[in-house]
Amino acid sequence: MELPVAFVEKYTHLLKDEATSFFAAFDAPVKKAYRINPLKENQELVDTPDDGHLEYSPFGHLGKVYGHSIDHTSGLVYSQEPSAMFVGEVAHPQVGEFVLDLSAAPGGKATHLASYLQQTGLLVANEIIKKRSQILAENIERFGTKNTVVTNESPARLSKQLPQFFDKIVVDAPCSGEGMFRKDPDAMTYWDADYPAKCASLQREILADAVKMLKPEAELIYSTCTFAPEENEQMIAWLLETYPEFSVLPIDKPAGIDDGRPEWADGNPELSKTARIFPNHFNGEGHFVAKLKWCAQDSQPAKQILEKSNLTVEQAKQWQTFADANLVTPLQGTLLTFGDQLYCLPEGMLSIKKLSVVRPGLHLGTFKKNRFEPSLALGLTLKPHEVKQHVTITKEDWIKYVHGDTVMLPAAPATGNGWYQVVINGNGLGFAKVVGQTLKNYYPKGLRFIYHEQG
Ligand SMILES: C[S@@+](CC[C@H](N)C(=O)[O-])C[C@H]1O[C@@H](n2cnc3c(N)ncnc32)[C@H](O)[C@@H]1O
Numbered sequence: 001m002e003l004p005v006a007f008v009e010k011y012t013h014l015l016k017d018e019a020t021s022f023f024a025a026f027d028a029p030v031k032k033a034y035r036i037n038p039l040k041e042n043q044e045l046v047d048t049p050d051d052g053h054l055e056y057s058p059f060g061h062l063g064k065v066y067g068h069s070i071d072h073t074s075g076l077v078y079s080q081e082p083s084a085m086f087v088g089e090v091a092h093p094q095v096g097e098f099v100l101d102l103s104a105a106p107g108g109k110a111t112h113l114a115s116y117l118q119q120t121g122l123l124v125a126n127e128i129i130k131k132r133s134q135i136l137a138e139n140i141e142r143f144g145t146k147n148t149v150v151t152n153e154s155p156a157r158l159s160k161q162l163p164q165f166f167d168k169i170v171v172d173a174p175c176s177g178e179g180m181f182r183k184d185p186d187a188m189t190y191w192d193a194d195y196p197a198k199c200a201s202l203q204r205e206i207l208a209d210a211v212k213m214l215k216p217e218a219e220l221i222y223s224t225c226t227f228a229p230e231e232n233e234q235m236i237a238w239l240l241e242t243y244p245e246f247s248v249l250p251i252d253k254p255a256g257i258d259d260g261r262p263e264w265a266d267g268n269p270e271l272s273k274t275a276r277i278f279p280n281h282f283n284g285e286g287h288f289v290a291k292l293k294w295c296a297q298d299s300q301p302a303k304q305i306l307e308k309s310n311l312t313v314e315q316a317k318q319w320q321t322f323a324d325a326n327l328v329t330p331l332q333g334t335l336l337t338f339g340d341q342l343y344c345l346p347e348g349m350l351s352i353k354k355l356s357v358v359r360p361g362l363h364l365g366t367f368k369k370n371r372f373e374p375s376l377a378l379g380l381t382l383k384p385h386e387v388k389q390h391v392t393i394t395k396e397d398w399i400k401y402v403h404g405d406t407v408m409l410p411a412a413p414a415t416g417n418g419w420y421q422v423v424i425n426g427n428g429l430g431f432a433k434v435v436g437q438t439l440k441n442y443y444p445k446g447l448r449f450i451y452h453e454q455g
Pocket residue numbers: 102103104105106107108109110127128129132154155172173174175202206
């Protein structure tokens with residue numbers, strides 16, 4: 001691979017004897033990997049190859065995910081390269097925590113964080129670029145989380161609305177992307193010798209806003225996919241100098257993951273607790289991760305205003321009729337409508353009135369004239385045991401279903417006509433209306449595709 005000349009000069013100087021094996025790694029193949037989604041009822045793969053478990057993550061496996069597969073459409077797998085997966089493992093939220101992923105699109109880290117939260121606490125997944133925030137929302141939807149709010153905000157605006165609010169904040173920063181040169185050679189076209197310093201300046205701004213959202217005793221996880229010391233060890237040195245409330249937490253490093261390099265910053269030995277991933281030592285792309293503890297005094301946070309439900313009496317009645325007929329247990333959270341769309345805002349989330357919100361929690365469905373129509377998101381999120389009525393479809397029927405065709409069931413369900421969760425391989429794939437033997441198709445038009453057997 002032809003690397004930029006200034007890049008080769010820089011890392012020849014920094015890596016010395018190691019430089020030859022480092023550059024040689026850019027010609028080695030990129031490893032494909034994915035995480036299995038623990039939020040799904042059945043975690044047995046049906047059409048994704050499993051080329052081996054990644055020991056440092058309970059969810060990680062080597063292999064390629066096919067977009068047009070049962071495992072992908074039902075949200076059972078999330079494609080993510082092996083090094084990127086290490087960030088979520090370092091963050092490892094605890095059940096019940098309030099977690100922010102400040103630069104979250106397309107959603108690799110956010111879905112990993114959701115895997116550890118296990119539908120408890122709160123996850124705010126934010127993305128500053130609108131188009132990317134919509135992709136993030138789609139990926140969150142397929143993953144099936146009940147407790148995630150997707151916002152499209154700048155870190156500055158978000159920090160004004162949610163000061164001292166989170167137990168854990170992940171800043172997977174926009175960076176010079178040197179670690180992605182092998183996977184995505186286009187990343188080299190944006191790069192020049194000054195690019196890391198420009199990125200570092202933006203990262204300092206983002207981190208300054210992230211700090212404002214930490215609760216006392218909270219943790220900040222900072223990561224990049226670049227080798228540049230300016231954006232890695234030097235950024236952590238800057239944080240420690242600017243905010244003496246921070247201390248660096250140790251990271252358990254599996255074989256092949258290196259310590260940070262204090263000598264590439266101000267020499268502070270604490271920086272060796274950070275983690276570096278080099279492609280000549282580890283089977284993945286280039287990454288950097290640091291974990292810091294915020295030990296600030298508990299200052300008086302601003303008054304926190306919770307969102308109130310805004311359903312009309314008629315809407316509340318329609319939802320309740322659907323919920324009584326279909327849900328085994330009621331959903332927790334605040335019911336909110338946006339036009340005719342119904343959402344369940346996770347418990348504990350503050351008022352969203354001053355935020356640009358892409359997904360105010362779990363999308364439950366749409367109010368039609370005199371009835372409620374459940375969403376794909378609800379059918380993807382609820383485990384079949386949480387739903388009263390479901391129909392399990394075969395692979396042949398799944399091929400028809402994702403194409404948008406009506407499916408004929410072998411027999412009319414004994415429980416009669418109505419809404420049924422569509423189940424494939426033990427996991428939900430939306431809701432559909434059953435009339436007699438006919439399964440009417442509610443798979444969204446924008447997601448439909450023609451299936452081809454993977455070669
Ligand atoms: C490394 S990517 C995030 C990847 C994501 N965490 C994942 O695992 O899928 C960095 C993100 O930062 C966003 N970004 C760009 N400028 C930003 C800014 N000024 N503040 C916050 N985020 C920004 C980019 O749009 C991009 O989505």
